[in-house]
Amino acid sequence: MPRILYCHCAYAQVVPPDTKEEVLRQLCDSGVAFDAVADLCEMAARKDPALKRYAEGDVKIAACYPRAVKWIFGGVGCKLNNETTEVLNMRTEQAEYIMDTLLTDDISPNLPDDNDARKPTEEELPTAN
Amino acid sequence: MSITEESTLRVLLYEGTGSTELESEDRFNTMSRLLESGYTVTRATGNGKVASHDRGSMLVLGQFADGQPPADQVEQPEASVRFQDISELDQDAIIETVEKTRDETGAAEHGAWKPWFPVIDYDRCTNCMQCLSFCLFNVYGVDDDNQIQAQHHDNCKTNCPACSRVCPEAAIMFPKYKTGPINGDKVTAEDMSGEKMKVDISALLGGDVYSALRNRSVQAQERFSKERDEKKALNERQKCMKKLAESATDIPKEVLMSLPSPDEIAKKADEAKARAEAALARQRELEG
Ligand code: SF4
Numbered sequence: 510m511p512r513i514l515y516c517h518c519a520y521a522q523v524v525p526p527d528t529k530e531e532v533l534r535q536l537c538d539s540g541v542a543f544d545a546v547a548d549l550c551e552m553a554a555r556k557d558p559a560l561k562r563y564a565e566g567d568v569k570i571a572a573c574y575p576r577a578v579k580w581i582f583g584g585v586g587c588k589l590n591n592e593t594t595e596v597l598n599m600r601t602e603q604a605e606y607i608m609d610t611l612l613t614d615d616i617s618p619n620l621p622d623d624n625d626a627r628k629p630t631e632e633e634l635p636t637a638n
Numbered sequence: 639m640s641i642t643e644e645s646t647l648r649v650l651l652y653e654g655t656g657s658t659e660l661e662s663e664d665r666f667n668t669m670s671r672l673l674e675s676g677y678t679v680t681r682a683t684g685n686g687k688v689a690s691h692d693r694g695s696m697l698v699l700g701q702f703a704d705g706q707p708p709a710d711q712v713e714q715p716e717a718s719v720r721f722q723d724i725s726e727l728d729q730d731a732i733i734e735t736v737e738k739t740r741d742e743t744g745a746a747e748h749g750a751w752k753p754w755f756p757v758i759d760y761d762r763c764t765n766c767m768q769c770l771s772f773c774l775f776n777v778y779g780v781d782d783d784n785q786i787q788a789q790h791h792d793n794c795k796t797n798c799p800a801c802s803r804v805c806p807e808a809a810i811m812f813p814k815y816k817t818g819p820i821n822g823d824k825v826t827a828e829d830m831s832g833e834k835m836k837v838d839i840s841a842l843l844g845g846d847v848y849s850a851l852r853n854r855s856v857q858a859q860e861r862f863s864k865e866r867d868e869k870k871a872l873n874e875r876q877k878c879m880k881k882l883a884e885s886a887t888d889i890p891k892e893v894l895m896s897l898p899s900p901d902e903i904a905k906k907a908d909e910a911k912a913r914a915e916a917a918l919a920r921q922r923e924l925e926g
Pocket residue numbers: 516517518519521524547548549550551572573574577578581813814
């Protein structure tokens with residue numbers, strides 16, 4: 510089973526409190542071992558070496574947008590593995606969906622890759638009218 | 639001490655062999671309170687993996703059968719590990735114990751600063767250095783390979799996403815920002831073409847913000863030399879910042895008003911620009 514990392518986003522109100530409370534409550538009741546951090550952003554600002562260990566191997570991360578989480582780790586030299594990391598977005602997803610996904614054995618890696626980031630072509634840009 | 643030099647305390651809630659599990663409500667409340675206080679907390683059970691531990695202090699909490707968990711159950715890293723039996727402790731006493739351990743181990747106190755800083759999406763960034771030359775607070779720098787980096791995170795002005803709007807590639811995120819794509823949501827074609835991302839702050843004051851401020855500063859200086867009227871200088875700055883605020887409504891007023899004086903802005907802008915130009919010159923050298 511992949512490791513589970515839960516981010517409490519303690520220093521902002523951007524993650525709906527009901528969602529993070531429900532995810533944490535259900536994780537606590539699940540009987541499964543997991544790591545919880547108060548705020549991944551704060552750890553990145555500290556360049557906390559623990560981020561390297563959280564980034565290792567198969568891991569499911571309950572936090573916010575995958576693109577943000579990818580570069581919160583990557584920006585301080587703790588690259589997440591594109592093939593073995595799945596990020597669950599507590600800003601947009603319901604607690605039930607997040608818990609169902611966290612507690613399954615399989616992993617669906619979803620970090621954006623370079624191709625997702627390419628600039629839109631002229632044709633793709635919306636027209637002025 | 640800089641925040642990057644401080645060590646942190648990891649708390650491990652041990653519920654494996656040789657301990658009694660906590661009541662559901664107690665476990666949740668303990669975890670919540672520790673997380674709200676800024677700690678990283680690991681729940682260890684016999685089921686599932688957690689991240690390893692190799693440095694920094696760790697405090698192991700549990701309802702241990704013999705006051706301590708069986709030695710073979712807890713990995714003993716080189717770091718200092720303490721154990722605390724919490725069988726007889728209520729919530730407040732648990733938090734107090736953790737705080738005391740944090741204090742004794744010299745670990746960081748959390749919560750004094752809201753972690754607000756730019757996160758660069760290197761899949762998008764072209765290393766153009768516009769952010770470096772724009773930021774007046776030395777948040778940006780370059781690494782040994784001359785790549786742009788957010789370096790002094792805690793210099794960043796809380797709740798201000800201004801630099802994300804000068805980035806031509808929409809590569810700068812503030813994960814705690816309210817809306818996308820600055821919060822890390824996908825960048826759409828519309829974002830790249832629409833007004834939303836294209837608020838070019840440097841154009842707001844009729845061209846280059848720095849030269850505009852510099853001109854104002856020169857005019858202001860001329861006036862200062864005549865009248866030395868500090869109030870007028872403040873008005874001038876307020877007028878200038880008001881214009882900026884009207885055009886970029888998400889830049890908090892406190893941030894605008896805490897910006898340095900026009901003279902200081904001009905000086906800092908020159909320094910930042912010089913750093914960006916030096917970095918670009920080095921980059922050309924490396925490529926050429
Ligand atoms: S990673 Fe996302 S969820 Fe976690 S602290 Fe940062 S903004 Fe909040």
